[in-house]
Amino acid sequence: MRNPRVLVVDDEPVTLKYLGANLRVRGYEVLTAEDGETALEILDHSEVDLIILDIMMPGIDGFQVCETVRQTSDVPILMLSARGREHDIVLALDLGADDYLTKPFGVAEMLARVRAALRRSTPTWEQPRAPLTIANVRIDFDAHQVTVAGEPVQLTPTEYDLLAHLALNAGRVLPHRALLRAVWGPEYGDETEYLWAYIRRLRRKIEPDPSNPRYILTEPGVGYSFATSP
Amino acid sequence: MLLSIGSFFTTILVAIVVWISVSSNRQIEREWLARSRTLNQMAFEALYASLSHGGGKEGSQQVIARLEEIGVFADVRVVRGDPLIQASAGEGSADSLDDLERRALAGDEGGAVERRDGQRVVRYVTPIRIEAECQRCHQAGVGTISGVISTQVALDEYESTLRRRRDVLLAVVAGGMLILSVVTFQVLQRLVIRPLQAIRRGAAAIAAGNLDHRLSVTTGDELETVAQEFNHMAERLQASYGQIAEEQSRILAAIEASRDAIWISDGERRVVTVNSAMERMLDQDRAQLLGRTCNDVLRLHDPSGSSICDRACAFLEDSADSGRIEGYISTERGAIWADISYGRITDADGHVVGGVHIVHDLTEHREIEQLKDEFIATVSHELRTPLNHIKGFATTLLQTDVEWDAVAQQDFMRSISQEADRLTNLVDKVLHLSRLETEGMLEDREWWQVGDIVDGALRRRRNTTAHHKMILDLEPGLPAVFVDGREIEVVLMNLIENAVQYSEPDTAITIGAGVEEGKIVFYVADQGIGIAEEQRERVFERFYRVESAKHRAPGTGLGLAICKRIVEAHNGRIWVEGALGSGSRFFFSLPLQSIA
Numbered sequence: 001m002r003n004p005r006v007l008v009v010d011d012e013p014v015t016l017k018y019l020g021a022n023l024r025v026r027g028y029e030v031l032t033a034e035d036g037e038t039a040l041e042i043l044d045h046s047e048v049d050l051i052i053l054d055i056m057m058p059g060i061d062g063f064q065v066c067e068t069v070r071q072t073s074d075v076p077i078l079m080l081s082a083r084g085r086e087h088d089i090v091l092a093l094d095l096g097a098d099d100y101l102t103k104p105f106g107v108a109e110m111l112a113r114v115r116a117a118l119r120r121s122t123p124t125w126e127q128p129r130a131p132l133t134i135a136n137v138r139i140d141f142d143a144h145q146v147t148v149a150g151e152p153v154q155l156t157p158t159e160y161d162l163l164a165h166l167a168l169n170a171g172r173v174l175p176h177r178a179l180l181r182a183v184w185g186p187e188y189g190d191e192t193e194y195l196w197a198y199i200r201r202l203r204r205k206i207e208p209d210p211s212n213p214r215y216i217l218t219e220p221g222v223g224y225s226f227a228t229s230p
Numbered sequence: 231m232l233l234s235i236g237s238f239f240t241t242i243l244v245a246i247v248v249w250i251s252v253s254s255n256r257q258i259e260r261e262w263l264a265r266s267r268t269l270n271q272m273a274f275e276a277l278y279a280s281l282s283h284g285g286g287k288e289g290s291q292q293v294i295a296r297l298e299e300i301g302v303f304a305d306v307r308v309v310r311g312d313p314l315i316q317a318s319a320g321e322g323s324a325d326s327l328d329d330l331e332r333r334a335l336a337g338d339e340g341g342a343v344e345r346r347d348g349q350r351v352v353r354y355v356t357p358i359r360i361e362a363e364c365q366r367c368h369q370a371g372v373g374t375i376s377g378v379i380s381t382q383v384a385l386d387e388y389e390s391t392l393r394r395r396r397d398v399l400l401a402v403v404a405g406g407m408l409i410l411s412v413v414t415f416q417v418l419q420r421l422v423i424r425p426l427q428a429i430r431r432g433a434a435a436i437a438a439g440n441l442d443h444r445l446s447v448t449t450g451d452e453l454e455t456v457a458q459e460f461n462h463m464a465e466r467l468q469a470s471y472g473q474i475a476e477e478q479s480r481i482l483a484a485i486e487a488s489r490d491a492i493w494i495s496d497g498e499r500r501v502v503t504v505n506s507a508m509e510r511m512l513d514q515d516r517a518q519l520l521g522r523t524c525n526d527v528l529r530l531h532d533p534s535g536s537s538i539c540d541r542a543c544a545f546l547e548d549s550a551d552s553g554r555i556e557g558y559i560s561t562e563r564g565a566i567w568a569d570i571s572y573g574r575i576t577d578a579d580g581h582v583v584g585g586v587h588i589v590h591d592l593t594e595h596r597e598i599e600q601l602k603d604e605f606i607a608t609v610s611h612e613l614r615t616p617l618n619h620i621k622g623f624a625t626t627l628l629q630t631d632v633e634w635d636a637v638a639q640q641d642f643m644r645s646i647s648q649e650a651d652r653l654t655n656l657v658d659k660v661l662h663l664s665r666l667e668t669e670g671m672l673e674d675r676e677w678w679q680v681g682d683i684v685d686g687a688l689r690r691r692r693n694t695t696a697h698h699k700m701i702l703d704l705e706p707g708l709p710a711v712f713v714d715g716r717e718i719e720v721v722l723m724n725l726i727e728n729a730v731q732y733s734e735p736d737t738a739i740t741i742g743a744g745v746e747e748g749k750i751v752f753y754v755a756d757q758g759i760g761i762a763e764e765q766r767e768r769v770f771e772r773f774y775r776v777e778s779a780k781h782r783a784p785g786t787g788l789g790l791a792i793c794k795r796i797v798e799a800h801n802g803r804i805w806v807e808g809a810l811g812s813g814s815r816f817f818f819s820l821p822l823q824s825i826a
Contacts, residue, residue: 012615014619014622014649015618015619015622018622018645019622021626022626082614082615082618104618106621108628
């Protein structure tokens, strides 16, 4: 099995230097790109396990790269930016990023998030489970497949994790913190905007009418739940 | 007033005339009645005398005729058929008796003024009483009344003299009254009426606005005092008006000179006064603005477009008498963001008679704020980049779970140092630029040799230029320049830095200077990537960096902006020549103050 391969995309060579150095010394294989086009080129002919993506770049920016990548792949994406406003974070997550780091950051934090992202993408359900069906939604845990009304639905690892957690606890309201910890990792707990963005993504993919959700319900101020009989 | 006086005198005159007439008439009558009585008695005595001397009827007739000659007509009437007394003279029938005769017959003598045949006569009738002597001839008892004797006298002749006298008296009185009237009139005229008229004219003149008018009344009495007071009042009025006019022109001058638009409206929100700034803002003449309502003229609205004109004019009615409001004003040129302060205008009784609005155009202010915000945002971003890197490298070195070899450690620490330098450079440039912006004209000017300035710049940038070929192209005999030498060095240093950054090592960088048309022109030329024509102007903008896919320029983007500020503060010009791919030549010129 090869070492996890990380693609780091940032227009500052200096950033690439220390991010690369830190990852390499820990055994990750590192590919670098200084702009969006180069990054997409690399992704065309290499398989990577994680993309660390800067938002502010000349040419196509990080958001566009993320959107493009998500059309064909659910590789985990960790976005970097100097802008840390909630609005930017939500936008990034909405486009499909799994996590978001604001500069300046300490490399320790970055490394922790890299680990979390990679952990999410590798299946953790060791015990075989029977497929779960609630109304039109069917989750086949063995095949790591989700179908809605018979049609398979493409989900990123994070989306899959979130849906699985909600469905396995159908009828119960899962608080924000619990969901974040379960899906993103124990280091997480306050990033409710992540949850919110991912719930929206799930609803878009699963609900017949995303603006009037029947499967994934919001309990305001508390958390989310999956309906038992939508 | 004359009319009253005239009527007064006329009435008095008429009354006097009437009184004189009436009383003189009465007097005449009384006199003549008295005379008549006497004449009547005389006539009787004359008749008696004649009769008693045996004159008989003829004698009586003679007496009567003689009496007639003097105008006395006597008439004896007989009653009770006494045959001896039958003499009758004058007119009148023996049978008929009138009142006087009847009364006399009863014993009452009396007289009256009557009118007979168109003449006024006085008649007197007395009873004839029988006395003892009479019984010689008459058979009647003593004391009985046997008849009456009446006499009458025509008044007219006698009256005429009296009348004449009376008329003269009247004429004299009338004449006197007339003269008195005229004199009184004249006196009044002079003493009262003319002065009053003068005062009236004076008041009218002042009411009409002619405040110079003064009265000259010299009657030496109360009217003169009134006129003097009037003059004082006029003086004070004039002074007041003068002050008010001055005050007004001061205020108008202030309003006119203001760069803020000012408009004053009346109680119905109609424009009454505007200043030139207002005309300019709305691009209309004051003639087009006067009389229109605020709403119509300004269309004050908030960002969403709804009108807030009412809020801006609410103070005309409610308790607050002044305030401020911000909003958009629609003009021909578009919407202007403005800050409007307003205040109430009240009259002496405290009633609201209008309002004043002062409009401060915030557009420029906003633009400046925007530029400032942009500058701050860009500077913050620029400052954060090296800081991010410092954090990155430092936390990298702090990792305890891995070992970095010595080379890597050195590398990282050097990077930290470099980023710190970058940060310092940026901060220096930002501060320098900020100082240039606020200070404007440079104060530290001295005479400098061009060669010294160039040497100084090259020396300070020795390390940067180590890998390039430096060529000097200075004209011989260049004059000294009166400049801030340190700042011109900065210009050269920045240009040199750029040349190094944008060209490959081992290429040539040339620094030159020469005199052209009263100016000294410097240039720094390189053989680097050059600048596209459309970017030639923009390179001097703050934070502008020529961007290309390959070359993420490491500079600050402020160097050329600083150069421009310095050169222009010296009244010089800076520009660039050269095309993309064939290097750049940066020129700047400084005017020669004088040749030293």
